[in-house]
Amino acid sequence: DAGITQSPRHKVTETGTPVTLRCHQTENHRYMYWYRQDPGHGLRLIHYSYGVKDTDKGEVSDGYSVSRSKTEDFLLTLESATSSQTSVYFCAIGAGSTSGANVLTFGAGSRLTVL
Amino acid sequence: AQSVSQHNHHVILSEAASLELGCNYSYGGTVNLFWYVQYPGQHLQLLLKYFSGDPLVKGIKGFEAEFIKSKFSFNLRKPSVQWSDTAEYFCAVNAGITGGGNKLTFGTGTQLKVEL
Numbered sequence: 001d002a003g004i005t006q007s008p009r010h011k012v013t014e015t016g017t018p019v020t021l022r023c024h025q026t027e028n029h030r031y032m033y034w035y036r037q038d039p040g041h042g043l044r045l046i047h048y049s050y051g052v053k054d055t056d057k058g059e060v061s062d063g064y065s066v067s068r069s070k071t072e073d074f075l076l077t078l079e080s081a082t083s084s085q086t087s088v089y090f091c092a093i094g095a096g097s098t099s100g101a102n103v104l105t106f107g108a109g110s111r112l113t114v115l
Numbered sequence: 116a117q118s119v120s121q122h123n124h125h126v127i128l129s130e131a132a133s134l135e136l137g138c139n140y141s142y143g144g145t146v147n148l149f150w151y152v153q154y155p156g157q158h159l160q161l162l163l164k165y166f167s168g169d170p171l172v173k174g175i176k177g178f179e180a181e182f183i184k185s186k187f188s189f190n191l192r193k194p195s196v197q198w199s200d201t202a203e204y205f206c207a208v209n210a211g212i213t214g215g216g217n218k219l220t221f222g223t224g225t226q227l228k229v230e231l
Contacts, residue, residue, distance in 0.1 A: 031217050040124075042205060042223040043159075050217070058218070090158065094217060101147050101166040102209060102217045106159040
């Protein structure tokens with residue numbers, strides 16, 4: 001989508017290997033998010049960031065780590081991929097708001113298959 | 116913590132039929148509510164949102180939703196669906212900083228199929 005780029009878009013890997021997904025934005029938004037989408041579960045928040053080097057866990061953070069060294073980049077790392085992490089991963093960005101009136105814009109998604 | 120329930124997981128309608136998708140949330144404070152749509156093979160797009168004011172909000176493509184605070188509901192409606200409305204629809208809630216930060220919590224989604 002305009003302003004958000006995810007890479008890679010598709011990846012097949014083997015159990016136990018490390019994987020890093022990248023989200024790049026050109027909107028200069030403060031907030032960045034990683035969600036995973038699975039049938040029957042909708043979208044679940046993995047981690048999010050509210051500024052450079054400021055990150056926090058979401059509801060399904062086990063097995064994932066993130067880093068944000070620049071405003072525009074938010075990396076999601078699977079240290080040792082497992083089959084349960086086979087999913088579609090979406091990055092989202094938002095300007096943020098103290099009232100929660102924060103509209104998220106989503107990237108095109110990264111489909112990860114762990115064999 | 117905030118949570119969202121979508122009652123209908125799969126809905127099949129004929130073209131021109133009316134649509135109503137249910138969404139209930141659990142959070143006692145002020146909330147911001149959203150409906151997103153995901154067309155086959157695409158990413159999520161914002162359909163409509165409610166922040167404050169008129170509880171009946173209108174979105175793109177003829178969709179509307181009504182916020183009923185007493186029922187903790189934010190149901191999505193469309194008077195007459197089209198084949199092109201076939202998609203998955205997600206309700207989401209954000210309770211803001213006081214509710215745990217700028218995090219959007221999604222329901223499990225409703226898969227809508229519109230038949231010709």
